[in-house]
Amino acid sequence: MDIELxxxxxxxxxxxxxxxxxxxxxxxxxxxxxxxWFEKAREKGGWxxxxxxxxxxxxxxxxxxxxxxxxxxxxxxxxxxxPFGLSMLAPVLMAYGSEExxxxxxxxxxxxxxxxxxxxxxxxxxxxLASLKTKAELSEDGTYYTVNxxxxxxxxxxxxxxxxxxxRTSSDGIKQEGITFLLFPMKQDGVEIKPIITLGGSHTVNxxxxxxxxxxxxxxxxxxxxxxxxxxxxxxxxxxxxAGISNSIVALEGLKEKARGVKRGNGSLMDVPSFxxxxxxxxxxxxxxxxxxxxxxxxxxxxxxxxxxSSILKLKGTEIQQRIQKLTMEAGGQFSAAWAGFNSGPxxxxxxxxxxxxxxxxxxxxxxxxxxxxIITKKVxxxxxxx
Amino acid sequence: xxxxxxxxxxxxxxxxERFVADNYDLESRTAIVAKGxxxxxxxxxxxxxxxxxxxxxxxxxxFGGNQIxxxxxxxxxxxxxxxxxxLASVVLGxxxxxxxxxxxxxxxxxxxxxxxxxxxxxxxMEAESGDEPHNVTVSGTPTGDGxxxxxxxxxxxxxxxxxxxxxSFRTSGGTVDESGITLALIPADRDxxxxxxxxxxxxLQSSEIKFDGVEVSQDDxxxxxxxxxxxxxAAINDGILAIAAEAVGAMEVLYKDTVAYTQEREQFDxxxxxxxxxxxxxxxxxxxxxxxxxMLFRATMEVxxxxxxxxxxxxALKHLIGKAAFFVGENAVQTHGGMGVxxxxxVGHYFKRLIVIEAQFGNTDYHLERFAA
Numbered sequence: 001m002d003i004e005l006x007x008x009x010x011x012x013x014x015x016x017x018x019x020x021x022x023x024x025x026x027x028x029x030x031x032x033x034x035x036x037w038f039e040k041a042r043e044k045g046g047w048x049x050x051x052x053x054x055x056x057x058x059x060x061x062x063x064x065x066x067x068x069x070x071x072x073x074x075x076x077x078x079x080x081x082x083p084f085g086l087s088m089l090a091p092v093l094m095a096y097g098s099e100e101x102x103x104x105x106x107x108x109x110x111x112x113x114x115x116x117x118x119x120x121x122x123x124x125x126x127x128x129l130a131s132l133k134t135k136a137e138l139s140e141d142g143t144y145y146t147v148n149x150x151x152x153x154x155x156x157x158x159x160x161x162x163x164x165x166x167x168r169t170s171s172d173g174i175k176q177e178g179i180t181f182l183l184f185p186m187k188q189d190g191v192e193i194k195p196i197i198t199l200g201g202s203h204t205v206n207x208x209x210x211x212x213x214x215x216x217x218x219x220x221x222x223x224x225x226x227x228x229x230x231x232x233x234x235x236x237x238x239x240x241x242x243a244g245i246s247n248s249i250v251a252l253e254g255l256k257e258k259a260r261g262v263k264r265g266n267g268s269l270m271d272v273p274s275f276x277x278x279x280x281x282x283x284x285x286x287x288x289x290x291x292x293x294x295x296x297x298x299x300x301x302x303x304x305x306x307x308x309x310s311s312i313l314k315l316k317g318t319e320i321q322q323r324i325q326k327l328t329m330e331a332g333g334q335f336s337a338a339w340a341g342f343n344s345g346p347x348x349x350x351x352x353x354x355x356x357x358x359x360x361x362x363x364x365x366x367x368x369x370x371x372x373x374x375i376i377t378k379k380v381x382x383x384x385x386x387x
Numbered sequence: 388x389x390x391x392x393x394x395x396x397x398x399x400x401x402x403x404e405r406f407v408a409d410n411y412d413l414e415s416r417t418a419i420v421a422k423g424x425x426x427x428x429x430x431x432x433x434x435x436x437x438x439x440x441x442x443x444x445x446x447x448x449x450f451g452g453n454q455i456x457x458x459x460x461x462x463x464x465x466x467x468x469x470x471x472x473x474l475a476s477v478v479l480g481x482x483x484x485x486x487x488x489x490x491x492x493x494x495x496x497x498x499x500x501x502x503x504x505x506x507x508x509x510x511x512m513e514a515e516s517g518d519e520p521h522n523v524t525v526s527g528t529p530t531g532d533g534x535x536x537x538x539x540x541x542x543x544x545x546x547x548x549x550x551x552x553x554x555s556f557r558t559s560g561g562t563v564d565e566s567g568i569t570l571a572l573i574p575a576d577r578d579x580x581x582x583x584x585x586x587x588x589x590x591l592q593s594s595e596i597k598f599d600g601v602e603v604s605q606d607d608x609x610x611x612x613x614x615x616x617x618x619x620x621a622a623i624n625d626g627i628l629a630i631a632a633e634a635v636g637a638m639e640v641l642y643k644d645t646v647a648y649t650q651e652r653e654q655f656d657x658x659x660x661x662x663x664x665x666x667x668x669x670x671x672x673x674x675x676x677x678x679x680x681x682m683l684f685r686a687t688m689e690v691x692x693x694x695x696x697x698x699x700x701x702x703a704l705k706h707l708i709g710k711a712a713f714f715v716g717e718n719a720v721q722t723h724g725g726m727g728v729x730x731x732x733x734v735g736h737y738f739k740r741l742i743v744i745e746a747q748f749g750n751t752d753y754h755l756e757r758f759a760a
Binding site for chain 1: 512513514515517518539541542563583585586587588589593595653654655656664665717720721724725727728729730731735736738739742743746747750752755756
């Protein structure tokens, strides 16, 4: 056991920090900067796709290097990025896609040219995802599927170019069988998107309706009816991503800074014992979960797929994000209730309640906390039935 | 020992329950919020039904009710997330006036508060006052006949539609002294007053009010100069009791909606209510709701009877309600899944109101600290 950064790690850290500083956004066209940033990261030797295997252009970092990168990027100015193509679909294509599919889709994902969204949940299939009903029917000549049905909670569907979608191709046998993994464009007739406004007042999720959408068989990943197996692996990648540990570490420091700016008596909110002890307890949990993530990172780098520990990360990571949002709202006091407009409260307070309300979603999406606990019950504790 | 409502209280509870059932489904409420504020029609109806006169003595033109009557009403309002400014005008603004005002001052304002033609608002909070109502920096500088007021009051409930403000300002003492705080009743159109109204996340309206050399005379001062804190604090205590009752009404809706939803929705080939982990969670929500109700009864009766331990009971209530509100709200949303986080179901709206209530008049931690002090 040893987590000391070596001399090489420290040199790497300095190199990463220099890169991030040199390429931070300064002014001008933000999208041009964004594309340029990924190009430069690519030139560094796969820094644009840190988690991809070397075979597909990734940097082949050690766990320590991944750790250094995560910490450094969390607090730096880096361009926006979506996880759907990069971190969720790409590993599935690498493991189960045909060579032709890999060549067709991975370069555009890597270049951030194509935005993907994830067609998983349905109105009747939430925690019980495998009960999904969106139907894909193979044509008589076996050349295309016709897709009909509805997806819900589709994040960023309104800006997505393509969707990876779980569909039902058979209702025989147990429901996990008969699910097929299809890829198709979003901007076509038969795909209708309706925004869902969340309680924080924002639009990130959508309902998506499919009416007779034709999907060529070459857009099917792997075998018909095996989609559930591919999707499960993908959910493990999603969970690790949702945990957002590095971002929480940065966010907690930001929260302390905010609280220090809120006057209480002769000091600040950070001098109020009850508030301070909640911050401290949060920090302790975050310190532990940071190491849970490192342990999982080490497992993954040793070549193993992310396993049940990704469920622990998702459970604790999202709970911590919610606590940060709650304490931020609390630090804003009554001013957090103001949507916008004129008031003398702290700047960060405005919309604070919205941030907290939206954070309630973290323990619901990507497999609700209850589902994570079921997974741990079965896979880790070895208990078979969990009704 | 008797926890039964009187016949009058039961009548008014039933009548508000009907009003809420007829007028406050989510869609109707959302329409009122979108128009920005509350319904003038509903406000008029409330006045005509005599609701606005409930907590005033008969000499003041009211029905001689007390905090227990307000509790009965607010619990029902909480079940519908009613938007009309009953709390702002009747409980807070007029609550301070009825305690500190002279017979003339009360005669000038209370009848129009009770008939709904005029609204009052209580302007006591400031940018850096935190949760402390005695933390006052808005200043009153003596003039010949009265004071010149300077400073900013924040988060003034329904300040944008108020005809006059009961304002706390400092005429002597240090920033956090209870003595040296003076109250005045100032018409909203007086020179030097600027009001910025804005909506809050719970669909209600708040405001920030700037006083720039606003002149007040002896006629405007409520009670004795420098002795305003007692009336201010009593009005705030009434406010705490009122929003705690509202929270109890909202929590009842949340736990019942959750139970109903889990019985309707199936996952894994079972109604969700078959899962023990959810059953026990809903039992916990129910227990929190019942505990809140007990503490509400206790504190309200203690205050209404002028008990020695009244203030401590109010602190205990606000602490307990805040904790329960988050527990019930978070679990209602979680159990409703993604739908719970949308504008489409009512659970999220009830939770938003509970979140605001938790922070109002001092949050959960603040009141525990005061309770322990």
